[in-house]
Amino acid sequence: MDGDYVIGGVFSIHRYIHTVKHNYTTMPEPLRCTGSINSRELRFSRAMIFAIEEINNSTKLLPGIRLGYQIHDSCASVPIAVHVTFQLSNGLDSVFYTGDNCSQSGTVMAVVGESGSTPSISMSRVIGPFNIPQVSHFATCACLSNKQEYPSFFRTIPSDQFQADALAKLVKHFGWTWIGAVRSDSDYGNNGMASFLDAAHKEGICVEYSESFFRTHPRSKIQRVADVIRRSTAMVVVAFVAAGDMRILLEELSREPSPHRQWIGSEAWVTDPDMLRFTFCAGAIGFGIQQSVIPGLRDFLLDLSPTEVAESPVLTEFWEDAFNCRLGKSAATDESVCDGTEDLTSLQSPYTDKSKFRITNMVYKAVYAIAHAIHNAVCQKTNSTTHCDKLTRIESKQVLAQMKKVNFSQNGYDVSFDANGDPVARYELVNWQKSKSGSIELVTVGLYDASLPVGQEFHINKNLTWVEDSTQVPSSVCSDSCPPGTRKVLQKGKPICCYDCIPCPEGEISNATDSPDCFPCPKEFWPNAERNICFPKPVEFLSYNEVLGIILTAFSVGGACLAVITAAVFFHHRTSPIVRANNSELSFLLLFSLTLCFLCSLTFIGTPSEWSCMLRHTAFGITFVLCISCVLGKTIVVLMAFKATLPGSNVMKWFGPPQQRMTVVSFTFIQVLICTIWLVLSPPFPRKNLTIYKERIILECALGSAVGFWAVLGYIGLLAVFCFVLAVLARKLPDNFNEAKLITFSMLIFCAVWITFIPAYVSSPGKFTVAVEIFAILASSFGLILCIFAPKCFIILFKPEKNTKKHLMNKNQY
Template sequence: MIVSIMKYFYLGTPQKVQYLFHAKYKPSFSPVPKNYQHALSLVFAVKEINENMKILPNISLGIHIYDSYRNAKMTHHNTLKLLSTQERIVPNFKCDKHQHLIAAIGGLDAQISLHMATQLSIHKIPQIAYCVQVPVRNVKIQLPSFYRMVPNEVHQYRGIVYLLQYFQWTWVGIIASDDDDGEKFVRTMITMLSEHGICTAFSKTIPVLSQIMKIAQVLDNLSVANPLVARIMSVINSKVKVYIVNAHVQTTTALKWIIYFYSMLQDMTEVSLGKVWVMTARWDFSAVAMERHFDIQVFHGALSFAIHSNEVPGFSEFLQFLDPDSQKGDDFLRLFWEQAFDCLFPDSAYRKESSDTCTGQERLENIPGTLFEMSMTGQSYSIYNAVHAIAHALQKAFSSKPQPIPQCWTLHPFLRNISFNNSAGDTISFDEEGELVGGFDLINWVTFPNQSFLRVKTGMMDPQALPGKEFTMNEEAITWHSVFNQVLPIAVCNDHCYPGYSRKKKEGEPFCCYDCHPCPEGKISCQKDMDDCLKCPEGQFPNKNQDECLPKNLNFLSFMEPLGITLSVLALSFSLITVLVLRIFIKNQDTPIVKANNRDLTYSLLVSLLLCFLCSLLFIGQPQAVTCYLRQTSFGLIFSVAVSCVLAKTITVVLAFMATKPGSRMRKWVGKRLANSIILGCSLIQSIICAVWLYTTPPFPDLDMYSLAEEIVVECNEGSIIMFYCVLGYLGLLAMVSFTVAFQARKLPDSFNEAKFITFSMLVFCSVWLSFVPPYLSTKGKYMVAVEIFSILASSAGLLGCIFFPKCYIIILRPELNSRDQLIRRNQ
C-alpha cells in the first residue's frame, strides 16, 4: 500500500469535517482482506485529526491510497502518481493549488519502501515506512528523508536470542524466503545465535510462492518423488522442535501451503505436533479468501514478536459503521467486502459460481480472525501513529514560522524531534536513525477450531530498559501446543548434562551436540550443561554425586575418639608400669642385683622412659602453638637421654669387666663420672640441634587442605623437615652405637650381665624405628601421628621390658637369687 498525505485548505472554514480520499485498485488482483485494515486505520487517523480542533485548525488532511501489488514497476508507477496531477503522470506538476503533497506512508515491505524512497528522496518528501526490516544499510545517510514507524530490527533479533536463552533452547531451525531478504535474515540470525551458544540445526529457504502454486495447480503431482515436493517436505519433516520463521509475507503464505501439502501427503490433521513456531514481527494470521479453510491449529501456541501496540479508542466503533454503499472514493471497500464475506455485489466485476449476494448488512465481527480483526493490528497501529506524527510535525511547522503553504522538506527538522503521546497513551518519537523509539511485544497465539484466535501478550523486548532488564517474560501466561501438555518444550541437540557431569564436544558435530562425562575425582559441576568441572573452594570437598561441595571436617587425633583413647590408655598404663618398676628398684636399692647395675643410671633410665611415655600425649589433641613447639623437641631430647643412659650402662659394663683384669688401667674410668659425662654429652648435642631448630624454623600449627579429599588435616608443620630428620638421625646414631657396644659385650661372664638384655632391647628399639619410616611417610592426617605415637610407645616399652623385666622377675619371684653368695658363685 502506498499512501500520500495531502494538505487541503479551507480558507475561512472554521470546521474540519471533510477530507479528500481516493483509493485505487486493479480489478484483476485479489488482495489480502486483512490488509484492508491498514487503509482503514489511515482513514480513521485522518478523520480523528480533521475532527480535532486542537490540531491544525482551519486545515484538513486528505489522502491518496494506491496498492503496490508487491511489484516494483507498479510501485514506481503509483509513486509517480503522487508527484503528478491525478489525471496524468507529469512528475512535480500539480494543477490544484489547494492540494499539496506533505508526506508519504509506506510500505509494509522493505523492497517496496526502497522503491518509493528512490523517487521520494529526490524531492525530499518525508516518507514514513512501517516495514520491520530496513531497506538499506546506513539508511539515514543514503535516504535522509526516510523514517520508520517501527524500532530497529536488531532489537527484534536480540529478543529472539533472549527468548531462546530464557527457555534454554539451543537446537533450532531457521526458515526464510528464498530471496535476498531471507538470505540476510539467515546470515544475521546464525551469527547472533552462535555468539550466544545456540546452534542452528538447519536453515531452510522456502521456494517462492509461484513455485508452490504450481504444485497447487497440479495436485496429482503431489508425490515425494517430485524434487520440489521433497524440498518442501524437508522443511517440515524434521526432529527439530523449535522453528524460527522470518515472517515475510511470501514466507508465511508459502509456509501455510507447505503445511497443507504435507498434511495431504502424510494424511495428518496436525502436522506441527511437537513444533514451536517463533515468528518475527511481520507474522499475522492473514489469509486470502482461498486459504480461509486452512487449519490454523498447527500454529496453536506459537510465539511471535510484534511492534508494541495498544488499543486505540474508537477504532472498533469506527469499523462497525462501515457501509460498502456509502463510501465514496474508496474502491477497496467493495472488493474487501466480497473477499471477506465470500459474496458478490450485483454489479460486481467478478463472477463466481455458488456465491451469495452481498447485502451490505453483513457484520465485520463475524469474519474469522484470519481474514479480518476488529482490534487494530501492529501494522495498522504503525500507520495510525505515522499519520499523527505528520500532523504534529505540520502543527509545529506552522507554530514556529507561520506561512500559507509549508513545503514538504521543511517538515524534516520537526519530524526528527517529534515527541507526543497518542490517544492510546504511548509516547511516539524517532531516534537519530529516524526509527521509532520503542520495543517489541512477545505474543502467544492461542487458536481455536472455529478459525478464531487470541493474542496473549507474554513478554516484551524493551531496549530502553536498564541493562539486564531489556527482556521480560511471563511464562505462566503462555499456552503451548496441546502435544506438550503445558510442559515446557525441550529444544536441544541431545539430553542435558546434569550436575556431576560435564560436556565433551562430539567430533564433527556442532558445538551444541556433546557427550556427558562424569566429573573427575575432586571436581564438581553444580549446573546443567557445564563445559568443565570445577574444584571446590578450600575447606570443602565434593559429595558422592559430585554436584555440590560439602564443608570438610577437621582431621586430628582427638582424645575423644577410639584411637586416641586407646593410645592414651597405653601411654598412661606404661607410665604406671614404669613408676611401679621405679618403686620396686628404690625399695630394693640395697640388694645386689640393683647395686650391680649402677643404681643412678637405672633411676635415670626409668625416669626418662616415664617421660617418653608421657610425651606421647603431646601428640594427641588438636595441635596448638605450644604443643607443636614441644612435640618433636621433647621427644628428641627425652629419647636422647634414655638412649644415652642405655649407652652409659653398656659402656659401664664393658669397662667394669675390663677393670677386673690384673694391671688394667681401666679402673680409673669406672665410676659415676664417666656415666654422667656420657649422658650429658650425648644429650647436649641433641639439645643444640633442637635449639637451632626452634630458633630458626620452629614447628607451628598448620592446615593441610589437599592431602585428604574430605577432611582438613590439622597438623604441626615441622618448619624445617631437615632439622626434624637431623633429630631423628642423631637419635638413630645413638641407638646404633649403643646396640653395637652392647652386641660386643653380650657374652661377658657376669651373673647380672645387662649387655645381653641391652642388646635385645636396642634390637627392638632399632627395629621399631626402622619400621616407623615407611608408614610415617605413606600415611596422612591423624594416622601419621598415630604411627609416631605407636613407635614411641613400642620402643620405650621395648627398653622397659627387655632391660627391667628380667630383674623384676628375680627381685619379686626369685628373691633367693638376689644375694651376694649367688652373685659370687655365678662369677666363679
C-alpha cells in the same frame, strides 16, 4: 479526493500482479492487479481516508485547510509500486512547464505506505531525491533506517532490528537453544532473519536450518521447505515471514500430517487474523504491535451503503466477493443480485475484525504525523489563535524538515521519530490460544519495551498455551543441559549447542548448569562426590579419639606404670643383693628415664601445635640419650668391675659413683646442646601437608631442620651401638649375675627397632609417620625395661632364695 494539500497512499489491496506476456510484436498490456482482495489492506486504506476526514473536520489541526488524498493499489508488486510512485511524484496536472523550475503544484506532500519492505525500498529510491516524505505503517526492514540511502523514509512501526532482538531474548527466555528458521525471500525476511540470527548467536542459540521462500516460487520449492521442517529435530521454528508467504507455507504443511512444531512468529503474520484458521499452529507466540482504540473508526468501516460501494471499483469487488452477489444486473442466471440488505457486521473478515486495531493504528498515526508536519509548515500561532494560509505554496522538502521534528500525542499514544526515522519500539507478546468453541484466538500475554533498561524490557503477565494445547514449555535443545559437576565438550563437526557432558576431573568442580569448564577447588578444599561443591578438606592427625591413638596411649601409659612399679619394687628391695649388685643408683635413673620415654610418646598424639612440635622431638631425644647413657654406664661398670678383680688393678677408683653420674650428665648434655641448636636455628613447627593426600589435609610437625632431627637420632644411635659393643664384650665375664648379657639383648632389640624405623618412617604416609615413631619409642623402651629389669624382678618377687650374696658369688652360671 481533492484538497489544498494532497497526501499519497500506497497499499497492497490485491494479492497478485497480472502476469504480462511479452511477444515483442504488440504493445505490452498495462500493469494491473489481480487475485482476491486483501481485506486487511483495504481496511488500512479506509483508515487513511477516515484519518484525513477527521483532520479536515478538526478545528485544532490545519484549521481552514482541506487535505486530499490519492490512494493506489500496488498489489504487493515492486513494478506497480514504482509505477504509482512516479504517478504520485509527477502529479496529475496536464500542463507542460517549459521554464527552468518544474512546478510541484500537482505533487503530493507526502506518501503513506507501503505495507511491505521491498516495495517501500523501491518507492523510497524514487521519491527520496525529490525530498518527498514517505511514512510507512508496516515496512519493518532494518535496512530502511539507513538515512544515507533512504533520507526521506519514516515509519510508525518499529524496525525489525528491535523485533529480532526481542525474538532472540524470547527464545533464550524459554531455554530453547536448538531452533529452525524460515524467512520470506524478500528484503523484509532476509534482513529480519539476518538480524535475528546475529542476536540469537550472541544469546548462544543454534540454528538447525535456515530456509527462504517466496509466494511466487514454484510449489516444489515450497514443498522442499515444508519437508525440511517435517524432518528436523528442532521443536521450535522461528518464522520471519510476510503474511502472504506464510499462508502459502502453512497451506503446504497442512496437506499432510507432520510433527507438531512450536511456531515463533514475527508481527507480519502472527497478528494477522486471516492466519488464525490454521489450527495446527495453536500455541504460536510472537510479537505484535500494540492494540489501540480509534474512536469512530469501526463505525466508519462498517457504515458502507450500496450506493457508496457502487461508486468505488475496489469496494464493489470487495462487496461482491464478501457476499457472493453482484451489484447491478446479474450477468448469469446462477448469480444472485445484491439487494442492499447485506450486513457488514455479520461478515467474518479481517476488514471487520472486532479486535482492537494494531497496524491500522500505524496508518492512522502516519496520516496524523504528515498532517502535523504540514501544519507546522503553513500555520502560525498568534496569541491563542492558530492561523493557517491555504494559499501558501510549500514544497515537500519543507514538510520533510518538519517531519523530523514531529512530536505529538494522539488517542493516548506518543508519536515521534528518532534520527533514523524510527519510533520507540514497543510490542505486545501474543499467543494463539484455543477458545472453548475450538477456534483460535489472539491473546496478549506480555509486553516488550525497548526503551527500558537492559534486562527489564521483557515482561510476561499471563499464562501461555503451547503447542498441542500443552501448559508445559516444550523442550527444543540439541543436547540436554549438563548438570553441575560436569562440563560441556563440543561434538566434532556440530554447532556449539550440540555437546557431550563430561564429569569434572579429580579435584575440580562446576557449580553451574552447562558449565564450559571445571575449575579447581581452593588449596584446602576438595569436591564432594557430585563434584559441584568444594568442601573444606578433613584435617587428619593422630588423635586420642581414634583406635590407633587409644592403643598407643594405653601402651605408653602402661609402659610408664610398669617402669614406676619396677622402681617401686627395686626401692622396696633396695638392700637386697641383686639390687645392690647392679648399681642401684643407675638402675633408678634408668627407670626414671624409661618412664619419661614412655610418657614422651604422648606428645606425638593429638593436634600438633608449635609447643608440642618442639617438645616431642627434643623430649624424645633427651630422654632416650639419658636412658642409653644409664645403660652405657651400667655396661662400663660391669667391665670395670671385672678389671678391678685383677691383681694390682686400680680402675674402680676412676669409675666410682661420681664418675658414673658425670658420664650420664656429659652424654645427656651433648644431646641437650644438639637440641638447643636445633630449636634456635630451625625448630620443628606445625604445618598442613597438602601433598600426600589430595582429598585431605595431614596436620603434622615439620622437622624445621632435617639435619637437626637426624643429628638427634644419629647421636642416639651412636650411643646405642657403643653400648651394644661394650655389652657384647662383657657378656662372657665369669659373674653369676652378669648384667651385660641382659644389656646385650636390650641393645640388640633397641638397634633392630631403630634400624627398621628409618625406612618405615620415610615411607609411611600422613599420621602413620607419627605412629611409626611412637611404635619405635615404645618398642625400644619395652625392650630395655623387659630385658634389663624383668629377670631381676622375677627373682626378687618369685625366687627370693636366689636373691642372696652367696648365690651371686657362686661360680655356677645364672
